[in-house]
């Protein structure tokens with residue numbers, strides 16, 4: 001089995017008395033997108049800064065390996081294999097997009113002709129060829145972000161850290177950026193993404209970790225995380241009032257909508273719970289005209305995990321949960 005792209009054990013970081021990361025474990029398989037979510041100040045940027053060698057972890061941290069190299073013992077090797085696009089762009093507004101790219105190629109010691117080739121190719125790929133000779137200060141926010149990522153790719157990194165890559169972008173530019181990120185992963189790159197947009201994590205990430213109070217409050221795929229919070233239900237709709245009434249009495253714990261001839265049954269959306277509902281309908285010889293499964297969205301998960309239970313009314317959500325464990329429970 002190959003090494004994960006990122007493996008951190010007991011990652012710790014304090015500033016003075018303030019514990020920012022209280023021993024978090026992270027494993028990111030190669031060629032996947034991992035998203036770290038958390039409220040402002042949760043420590044997402046700190047985690048990115050440590051994993052990209054910009055900031056030292058506390059000595060009490062466990063082993064941290066990035067790109068197969070030990071972060072403490074061989075930071076140079078780690079640096080050679082990664083790219084970082086932070087909240088503060090590396091783009092120099094005073095020079096053109098092309099010059100920014102060529103500067104990057106020089107920093108990576110690419111031969112001149114190779115630097116020009118890579119620059120032209122990346123500017124084309126990120127739809128910046130027409131603007132290549134204009135000063136970067138004249139670029140829109142979306143163009144600057146694209147240039148920033150293009151600059152990161154000059155060194156052909158295998159792992160890319162994207163710290164809030166779409167903050168402040170309009171919806172169209174955000175979608176373009178999502179497409180770019182997906183294409184990076186198709187090419188085998190591993191992406192470590194922090195974001196404050198839950199939809200972004202939902203759209204892109206293979207796995208999501210929610211950081212709160214210095215710890216990982218929950219981790220899993222978007223679907224697994226959504227199953228952790230209450231609010232999911234199965235909705236059955238009928239056209240025949242008789243079938244509707246029969247179903248209402250055959251099923252337990254239903255909320256009725258007599259006008260719409262619809263029934264709502266609390267459910268985590270798991271196969272086991274769906275089967276139970278369908279079995280009851282089958283036994284009673286009833287067929288619904290429409291069946292839809294509603295799971296909570298990531299916003300629900302985020303508020304449940306990072307807000308206090310008393311505030312959000314979501315008592316019962318475990319504070320330290322591995323969603324895959326929970327899922328295994330569900331399908332058993």
Ligand SMILES: Nc1ncnc2c1ncn2[C@@H]1O[C@H](COP(=O)(O)OP(=O)(O)OP(=O)(O)O)[C@@H](O)[C@H]1O
Pocket residue numbers: 015020038039040041042043044045046047196
């Ligand atoms: N160099 C530093 N010195 C002291 N405190 C710091 C330093 N860097 C970060 N912190 C503190 O660590 C905490 C986590 O900050 P960090 O920037 O990692 O959070 P974040 O999750 O990225 O937040 P945001 O979403 O607002 O960017 C904050 O309370 C911040 O004030």
